[in-house]
Amino acid sequence: MRAVIIAALLCGAAVRTAPGWTLEAPAARRTACVISFNSFDEIQAFRSSLSPDEFEFLDLAPQGPLPAETAEPTGDQPPPWIFDRCRPDIRCDVAIYSAEFAGRFFGKNGFSLSLQEMEEASCQARCDGLFHDPQEVFLLACNTLATKDQDGRTPEEYLRILLDHGFDRASAEQVVELRYGPLGPSFREALRRIFAGVPQIYGFSSVAPKAVVTAPMLARYLAAKGDYTQHLEQAAGRSDRNVDLLRAFKDTALTQTTGLKRSEPGAQDRDAVCALYDEGRRVPDRLRIAHAMMSRDDFLAFVPTLEVFLARHPPDRFDGESRALFEEITTLDAARERILRLVTDLNVSALKLQLAHFALEMDWITGEELRRIAVDGTKKLLFRPLTSEAVDIICEIAKRQNLGDDFQSPDLSTGLFEVSEGVRLLDCLRPADERVNPRLADALDGADPSLRLWAGYALSRRLPLDDSTLTRLAGYLNDGLPDLRARVRWTFVAQGPLSNEASEAVHAQDPVLAEELGRRYRSAARRR
Template identity: 25%
Template sequence: MIRPPRFLSLLCLASACLLPQLATAAKQTVCTITINSADEQKAFRKFLPADKYDFVELVERNRPDWLGSACEAKVSCDMLVISGHYGEGNEFFSDVMEIRESLSIGELERVSCSGSCPNLFANLKEVYLFGCDTLNPNAQRTASAEIVRSLVREGRSPAEAVRLAREMHAARGESSRDRMRLVFKDVPVIYGFSSAAPLGPVAASSLNQFFQSGGASQVGKGHVSGGLLRQFSAQGLASARGMTAGDSLAGMRKDVCMFADDRLSEAQRLQALHELMQRPTAQARLLLDRVERYTAGLDKAKRQQPEVAQALARIAADGSAKDRYLAFARDADEPRTRARMVNVAHALGWLSPEQRVDELALLFKDLLARKAIAPTEVDLACAVNKDRSLDKALQPVAAGGRREDDVGHSAVRACLGGDDAHDRTLEGLVSTDDADVRIAQVYLRHRPIADASELRTVTRAIAAMNGSEAQTRALDVLARHYLSDREIVSTLQQLFARTRSSSVQNAIAGVLIRADADAIATTDLLRTLRENRLKSSSGGNMVEALIQRLQLSSARRPDASLAELRNRSR
């Protein structure tokens, strides 16, 4: 059939009108989140043609809600490039002090799980994660022995318990790779590093080589690029696929989204939490971080909401879930885990305030029965009794049982309110045993010395120490205290003059530079620093910084002798 000329002209006109729209539709949006180095972003911009790719930087400097801003603008990403250091805190961050922006996996989970930002990641084809361990397959959380014992208590055979614990860790150990797969649900290709990632300039160099060899034709297609993996093979680049509805980890994603989905009401979230607690306790244990954060955020105002109060009452009345949970908590291998679970039990109404204290007392009684105490356990004891409100309740624990006299046991007893253990703990600060010094460091972070006389005594003891390494460590602890006592300054000045260790001199300067300005602003101290500083400690260190501070102070003071000394030393 021959169409009339007028029809053909209209068809051609329509086609011509559609061409710009088709061209626009064909363009892909490359979203970049530049937390640290911009090197990787620049490599993508350089080689991906502007007629095919639009670039959108999501980070807005000095705006804390920059990701929310991108959601409000209805940005839709086809590709996502994230550049930043990635660490144990599960967040991307920068090592540049001027850059304050960061990106936590928790925030990415909120965006992924919620309906508040439906466009941002909905059309993603590829994600590039330029950060260390972003696709590390190793589980971040392990509690194998605890889980096996809990499953046996709940009626499983030992062999079955071991098998189930292994499966549970595989499904709920939350490796970095699993967390990224959870966040970027249904994304065909996620690139990241299974261990240490290359620095920005090195990564950019590899990207440049990849693109120069025709790599641009391999990106944005939603297929794994063998060329890109080969280019970064020495750095351990890996690929993964986002979770799908039929994924073996889909159940884990549902539980995670229970905490992250901002569409859920508090009552709905508590109902989901109750259902979690009714399952084997091991599942709640592997989600303890999230359970802990959520229950800690249930403030008085939220708890007074009728639906929330009813949901909490239902959890509090669930005696079966409570008994399983507390049995698991009391059997936890790590005291810190046990304490955290006790606090969650209190938040859920399973323990009254008095019962919580009783549980903590049992915890520390068991801890003090151990042969050795680690610094982390001292940190726990001091943190639990941070405001000393539990002194009265925990002093019997500190005073009872077998009384080991080592620094570790003494520090725990001192944290629990045992005043007689304080002096023994301070002795660890001037010990030649590194473990004792580290324990004293932890203790004094929580309980800094407030008494001026005691601080003088400790300073004299540090000054009398033999061995520069131990003395340096002890001085580093002293630097956490704000000094205004001239006698202490004099003791440190004398030590500076006689020591033959540049590290000790540097540590002394570190103490004094944080001290009260009036206490250190003397011509005698400046003279001592200039005449006795060791050659290896000069230039670009704490001693030099202290000297510069004293010189600046002298310029602002009408102290002719100090100014004269400064001029003579030039």
């Protein structure tokens, strides 16, 4: 996140394909690789200052629509878009990331890049030109080089900043935990690992100025350096303190570090992480690596990577050697006790359930225990004042655990049916009790259009509906809200064959739709 002061929240920077920029880099020139996620100011400072005779700018941002992401990574999932930029003929001398940052680089242009995606790509030799060949890397976003130490903000204040900037509660909690908690490496160490071998990495240890402020700072720095090609030649392989850059960014949180060196103990950690991502390795060999990670005192730093591995290789599919190795991991008492302590001690949150789900994968809790954690957490949230944050958490819990049979209509307060956020919660919870249907139907008569639309949407996801609800729903086929009319119509099409009572109710409101539904069902009956 970026700010001139803490109150000015998240950092910005833009990604557009600049005219004349290309992925074909003439060998005679240095290569500046750029990815701009939000605004163009910082990239333009470089482009305006560096001679086009000496520098070719390669815009590595994704072009065109990206494939839809699945909820969980799988072996069949398309690789992240950054993999498409990994080519033997691309070698960056300078890499510039201009963005907002919160565990992933993102911005207004609708695409993002997570640390996990970057880490996995950086493990592949074909991506060396992007991640390990640069002489300098500029990470122009807040917290990119933050440690786990607390800065001028408390974790609670950072959480509020993320929520105010549009993060849902579940994502915001995960970012805060990665920033301040024991789970995963620090942002600084993660990016040092990603850019292993790079002599000079620049980023912010806390909040950072907005791009409109940093762009003039960059321009002053580049002007002070003069011949930047000569600067790179003189600095090649060296990690000296960049006095000119730090002077230009005086009174900001800009800091400098190096990529991970082979001589550092962390280099072995990077090798182990890369091995877990390597689908060319046998699963048993990677389970041995996982065993070594889970045996360490700092194993929590590796849990996010282990979660990716287990999502791609579910333990219930292990057999033979893999099953025996996995069972050895599950006997590691210190790791088990620490995870279970976190699951017990953490407040109700998406992170709590994430760790509980990891404990389930490790056979440290049963499916029934996971369900009890999910149900108890949801009940606690239902007794709290209704907020968007609480709804986000319940929806995240419901993604991982089906709770529809655990909540009956009497468990749900009247207030939930009177506001759109309450109905959104009910849609996520999806209680199986049919007594919920008439209460949702009552919300269709509310004064708030958002409430009415959410009620129609929630009912359309509870098919098949009972006759009483369908008869009421038919009364909205000619509603004044076009989106509600469309949703109700879709509901009748998706419902299947209607009773005579429901058919008559539809015919009374929309004879054409009633005839269409009749033809559809008669045709289906003949095919059977």
